[in-house]
Amino acid sequence: MTRNINFQLHATEGRARTGTLRTPRGDIRTPAFMPVGTAATVKAMLPGSVRATGADILLGNTYHLMLRPTAERINALGGLHRFMNWDRPILTDSGGFQVMSLADLRKLTEEGVTFRSHIDGSKHMLSPETSMQIQKLLGSDIVMCFDECPALPADRDRIAESMRLSMRWAQRSRDAFGDRPGHALFGIQQGGDIEDLRGESAEALRAIDFDGYAVGGLAVGEGQEIMFKVLDYAPGMLPEDKPRYLMGVGKPDDIVGAVARGIDMFDCVLPSRSGRTGQLFTRRGVVNIKNARHQNDPRPIDDQCTCPACTGYSRAYLHHVFRAQEIISSMLLTWHNLHYYQELMSDIRAAIAAGTFTEFQREFNALRAQGDLEPL
Numbered sequence: 001m002t003r004n005i006n007f008q009l010h011a012t013e014g015r016a017r018t019g020t021l022r023t024p025r026g027d028i029r030t031p032a033f034m035p036v037g038t039a040a041t042v043k044a045m046l047p048g049s050v051r052a053t054g055a056d057i058l059l060g061n062t063y064h065l066m067l068r069p070t071a072e073r074i075n076a077l078g079g080l081h082r083f084m085n086w087d088r089p090i091l092t093d094s095g096g097f098q099v100m101s102l103a104d105l106r107k108l109t110e111e112g113v114t115f116r117s118h119i120d121g122s123k124h125m126l127s128p129e130t131s132m133q134i135q136k137l138l139g140s141d142i143v144m145c146f147d148e149c150p151a152l153p154a155d156r157d158r159i160a161e162s163m164r165l166s167m168r169w170a171q172r173s174r175d176a177f178g179d180r181p182g183h184a185l186f187g188i189q190q191g192g193d194i195e196d197l198r199g200e201s202a203e204a205l206r207a208i209d210f211d212g213y214a215v216g217g218l219a220v221g222e223g224q225e226i227m228f229k230v231l232d233y234a235p236g237m238l239p240e241d242k243p244r245y246l247m248g249v250g251k252p253d254d255i256v257g258a259v260a261r262g263i264d265m266f267d268c269v270l271p272s273r274s275g276r277t278g279q280l281f282t283r284r285g286v287v288n289i290k291n292a293r294h295q296n297d298p299r300p301i302d303d304q305c306t307c308p309a310c311t312g313y314s315r316a317y318l319h320h321v322f323r324a325q326e327i328i329s330s331m332l333l334t335w336h337n338l339h340y341y342q343e344l345m346s347d348i349r350a351a352i353a354a355g356t357f358t359e360f361q362r363e364f365n366a367l368r369a370q371g372d373l374e375p376l
Contacts, residue, residue, distance in 0.1 A: 005021065006112065007242055009241070010019050010353065012352070013351075013355055013356075014260065015262040017079070018023055018348075018354050019128050021264075021358065023184070025081070029349060030349070031259050032345060033255065033267070034055060034091060034097045034266065034267040035059070035338055036061075037059060037066065037086075040083055043276065051088065054345070055342055056088060057090065058088070058089075062131060062138070063093075066134050067119055068119060070116070071134040072137060074137065079139030080138040089137075091140060091143075092135045092140035092142070093132045096149060099126055102118065108167075112127025112146070113126050114130065128135060129176040130174065131173065132144075132146075133176070137177075140183070143183060144185075147169055147190060149220065151221050152192055152226070153221075156197075160197055166201070170187050170188070174210070186212040186213060186214050186243075188205075188213075188216040188233075188247070189202050189212035189213060189214065189237070189238065190216050190217045193229070195233055198230065198237060212245060213245070214243070215231070215234050215246050215247070218231075219247070219248040219250055219268075224254060231263065235261055237260060245263070250270065252340075252341070256348065256364055274337055275336065278322045278329075280337060281337050283304065285368045285371055295316055295319050301315060301336055307336045309333060309335055309336040318332060318333065330336040
């Protein structure tokens with residue numbers, strides 16, 4: 001099998017790692033955060049603006065794109081990169097998580113999942129083979145295998161059944177993906193919060209041999225304490241020389257804690273969604289710009305931040321445009337949050353390279369414990 005995507009580790013501190021995932025469309029510095037472009041756009045952001053925050057890679061969503069505008073249409077128009085005007089790497093999820101969340105609108109079998117569209121009720125079928133075909137039509141650089149993900153908490157039998165189905169689907173995804181130079185396929189570890197099932201899943205995935213490995217089945221309602229408990233052992237079950245991706249995570253303290261446990265890649269809708277709802281991430285935690293305390297405040301969101309929202313606008317202005325539901329509010333607040341996340345990843349990489357990540361983590365937690373800057 002030919003592979004034109006490779007992963008190089010540069011430095012480690014404890015279980016924290018920094019490296020580079022090299023692809024034909026550009027290098028991805030790890031630990032990396034992938035902004036989510038669900039429907040071929042990061043909401044309220046231009047592609048150049050997303051790149052300006054420091055993002056090396058975006059995530060696209062197979063489920064949403066297959067329904068609208070369809071993978072066939074995107075392929076006919078030159079592929080997802082050209083369609084959305086993003087020439088850097090793109091990772092697409094398999095659609096499995098979104099389909100599983102449809103609950104009463106889907107039917108699960110060994111073959112795959114039959115479901116009805118949340119848009120118009122039309123009937124569709126996703127299987128490992130169709131998921132691979134859709135992601136190939138999209139032209140994504142990193143493809144995720146098709147899996148099933150039960151919500152936590154769940155009993156052992158349900159988790160075990162789901163995990164073993166996902167491992168059978170992983171082999172079918174590998175077979176359907178074939179040999180695609182310049183494109184990578186990631187396997188997804190399942191097993192809920194049960195250590196021996198996680199080990200069984202990891203063993204099955206290693207035998208199949210993937211270009212990278214995701215820790216799936218977390219951030220599905222279990223809370224940070226259980227998530228970290230799983231991450232204390234799950235990443236170590238996966239190959240050291242391949243990237244490890246924690247799907248759907250998360251808050252800044254989730255990311256720092258997961259990096260300390262050996263995770264290299266992250267994605268989450270939180271920074272963009274929070275920007276549209278007036279929640280801003282800063283060195284000292286979350287600022288709710290909708291609060292009345294900001295209406296006369298001339299200060300920036302964060303005086304050490306260099307994003308356009310902080311260098312050009314006051315909290316008072318941002319409070320005003322948010323309350324007035326002006327479009328510029330979503331633009332500026334999303335830009336700030338994505339800038340904060342990418343700056344956090346850059347600081348993490350630098351700390352690991354310098355051998356000071358433990359100190360960085362301690363200072364990160366201490367600063368956030370202080371809370372937002374005192375009001376005027």
